[in-house]
Amino acid sequence: MAGPVNLDYFEGLKRSIEGCSSCEQLQEVTAETFASVSELMTSMTAQLAALQPLLALLEPPTANPAQIVTWITDFISLYLTPQVRPVLTIPVQLAAITAQMAELPALIEAKMAQFPSCSVPIPPLPSVPTP
Numbered sequence: 001m002a003g004p005v006n007l008d009y010f011e012g013l014k015r016s017i018e019g020c021s022s023c024e025q026l027q028e029v030t031a032e033t034f035a036s037v038s039e040l041m042t043s044m045t046a047q048l049a050a051l052q053p054l055l056a057l058l059e060p061p062t063a064n065p066a067q068i069v070t071w072i073t074d075f076i077s078l079y080l081t082p083q084v085r086p087v088l089t090i091p092v093q094l095a096a097i098t099a100q101m102a103e104l105p106a107l108i109e110a111k112m113a114q115f116p117s118c119s120v121p122i123p124p125l126p127s128v129p130t131p
Contacts, residue, residue, distance in 0.1 A: 004089045005096040017107050023118035030108055034123040037101055041094060042126045048090045049129075054080060094128045101125055 013033050020026040057080055060072040105122050112118045 004093045005100070007100070010100040013104065014107060017104065017111055020111055023112070023115035023120070026108065026111055026115065026118065027120050030104075030120050030122060033104065034101075034125065037097060038123065038126050041097060041128065044090050044094055045126060045128060047087060048094075051084060051087055054084055058084070098125065098128060 016029050016033070017026065020029055057072075058076055060069055060076060108120055108122060112120050
């Protein structure tokens with residue numbers, strides 16, 4: 001895996017599309033590809049949304065007495081940060097997935113042109129929140 005997203009997976013998707021030998025197969029591969037990636041992106045977006053309250057706790061309040069601030073700071077550095085750190089790459093992963101998927105419609109259309117009277121609907125991907 002190179003970077004936060006497995007680019008080999010997307011290369012495999014492209015090979016699957018290029019390897020289609022009929023319109024029906026291209027329709028099936030396209031539907032399965034977009035359904036699978038949409039499910040992944042939806043799951044990642046839900047994880048990110050669930051963590052928003054915890055992410056807000058990464059900055060301690062400054063107007064509280066010193067002991068409370070120390071406790072909150074320790075809580076953040078010793079508990080929250082290690083719990084949240086692995087998920088902080090989700091926005092980068094979602095952006096990389098979106099970029100990889102952006103290449104597929106042109107590839108699908110080019111492959112579709114090889115099959116007379118072929119029409120392959122390209123499903124939309126889930127919307128991704130911007131940070």
